Amino acid sequence: MSVLYRLLGRTVCNRRHQCVQCVRCVHSDGDKLDHQPPAGIYRSPLRILKEEYDAVTSGKALPEESKVPREVDVLVVGGGIMGSSVAFWLKQRHPKGISVAVVERDFSFTRASSMLSVGGIRHQFTLPENIRLSMFTADFLRNIREHLSVLDEDPPDVQFNHQGYLFLAxxxxxxxxxxxxxLQKELGAKTELLTTAKLQKKFPWLNLDGIEVGSYGLEGEGWFDPWLMVKALKQKNLSLGVRYIEGELTSFEFRDETYVSGGSTHVRKELDNAVIKCSDGQTYQSRFAVVVNCAGAWAAEVARKAMIGTGSAELSIPLPVEPRKRYVYVVHCSDGPGLDMPLVIDPTGCYSRREGLGGHYLCGRSPLPEEEPPIDDLDVDYDFFTNKVWPHLAHRIPKFENLKVKSAWAGYYDYNFLDQNLIVGIHPYHRNFIFANGLSGHGLQHSIGVGRAVMELIVDSKFRTIDLSRFSFDRVILDEPLFEECIV
Known part of the structure; x- marks a missing residue:
């Protein structure tokens, strides 16, 4: 029995029955073909050795390892930055004692929120938890070779640019x-408040019309390459024994558990198995002790498969997360700001930052509620740039009046429409279902800390390093939003 099953007081299935459905089937011509047993069907070590011995003595190949493990301690749904972070910290804590599998429906990450972001990291948030999460990620990136190096592989480099963020007010x-x-400085962040005189001296290319002050991150802020980060995490996880499965969670299976309360016997549905359709078109079962929802913008779909939002009582409250489309534009300006340019956030919500050394910049803006684009596809609206972004950029950085749009892309925020903040923790009904959702645009920079927090919740039954209790699902049930003011 694994470490995690003992921690949760659960045991894996110990049924020893055999039937044509779960062990083998017989074709009409009498030939027997081995089939993988469904999740939870017990096979003794002696039987496994006998099957392998029979295969060798008969000249047949040894049975191939299944694409999907029949049983796993922790099943992570979503293999992007969040899911890979959860897997990493679990294997760091118990390299051999906890088995981890990550289900990701698209290994190319064509719709993954973190991969399509601008890669920013900042300490300038309004809630202490978010500030601490960002500071932890910055420290992790500074020591990334220590954390993510793999034997016989090049050391990881996510190209962390330390240019900082500049919020104008x-x-x-x-x-x-x-x-x-x-507040940020009290928590250890290196943030400085700049008057207009200091801003003009440090960033002479800015137009400070209407600006009173600015806050500037001196250390640990900037941007990095999300693709390289996820690649490094996945490579490390594979070396630690994490199973990555290219497939889609199609449903959960439940088992009935009876309990006595108030002198009466009741039955409750317990999450037991995941049904996964792999890229080869075949469907597999995997029994788990804990499932972690790291499905990003599609987290609510995963939650509904567990009856969250479709059941009664505690299960009647849905996960308030949905995809919201955001555009990122790549522009060129030959005489624009140079190497000293931070990621600038205008009071209008428009942002811009340098990209490389050839006069290219990334820019964009979150639409107003009445401007929200449809999410049916990832097509880019260039009129949105012309009418809603460029005028504000050119006003704040006059050199951008002469910019040229070179390309653009669209991505999805895993948008928490309750309060645009993280939802993390155990569901009150399904005690083996954990949320790590709804970061609304700051998932890339917080996922490393959130992954560690989920590990602590699973292994220690509580948050040990950064207390994220205020971000639990309870606030959704009670309709008590916890707003973060600095959403970009």
Whole structure:
């Protein structure tokens, strides 16, 4: 029995029955073909050795390892930055004691939120938990070779650019920005409040019309390559024994558990198996002790498969996460800001940052509620740039009046429409279902810390390093939003 099953007080199935459905089938011509038993069917070590011995003595190949493990301690749904982070920390804590499998429906990550982001990391948030999560990720990136190096492979390099973030504020937000800088500095962040005089001296290419102050990250802020980060995490995880499965979770299977309460006997549905359709078109079962929802923008779909949002009582409350489409534009300006350019956030919500050394920049803006685009595809609306982004950029950085759009892409936020904040923790009904969802655009920079927090919740039954209790699903049930002011 594994470490995790003992921790949860659960035992794997010990049924020893055999039937034509679960062990082997007989074709009409009498030939017997081995089939993988469904999840949870017990095969003794002696039987496994006998099957292997029979295969060798008869000149047949040894049975291939199944694409999907029949039983696993932790099943992670979603193999992007969040899912890979959860898997990494679990194997760091118990390299041999916990088995981990990650299900990802698209290994090319064509719709993964983190892969299609601008790769930013900042300490400038308004909630202490978010500040601490970002600071932890910055420290992780500084020591990434220690964390993610793999024997006989090149050391990981995610191309961390330390140019910082610059938030600009008008007079009505100046006092609040000063309070936030004080909070960030109290927690250890290297953030500085700059007056217009200091801003003009440090960034002479800025037009400071209407700007009262700015907050600037001096250390640990900037941007990095999300593709290289996920690649490094996955490579490390594979070396630690994590199973990556290219397939889609199609459904959960439940088992009935009886319990006595108030003198009456009740039956409750317990999550037991995952049904996974792999890229080869075949369907497999995998029994798990814990399942972690890291499905990003599609997390609510995974939750509904567990009856979350479709059941009664605690199961009647849905996960408030949905995909929201966002555009990123690549522009060129030959005489634009140079190497000293941070990621600039205008009061209008428009952002821009340098990309490489050839006069290219990334820019964009989150649409207003009435401007939300449809999510049917990832087509880019270039009129949105012309009408809603470029005028504000050119006003704030006059050199951008002469920019040229070179390309663009669209990606999805895993948007928490309750309060645009993380939802993490155990569901109150399904005690083996864990959320790690709804980061609304700051998942890339917080996933390393959230992954560690999920590991602590599974192994230690509580958060040990960064207390994320306020981000639990309870606030969704109670309709008590916890807003983060700095959503870009």
């Amino acid at each position: 008008k007079e009505d937000r100046a006092e609040r920005l000063a309070e936030l800088v004080a």
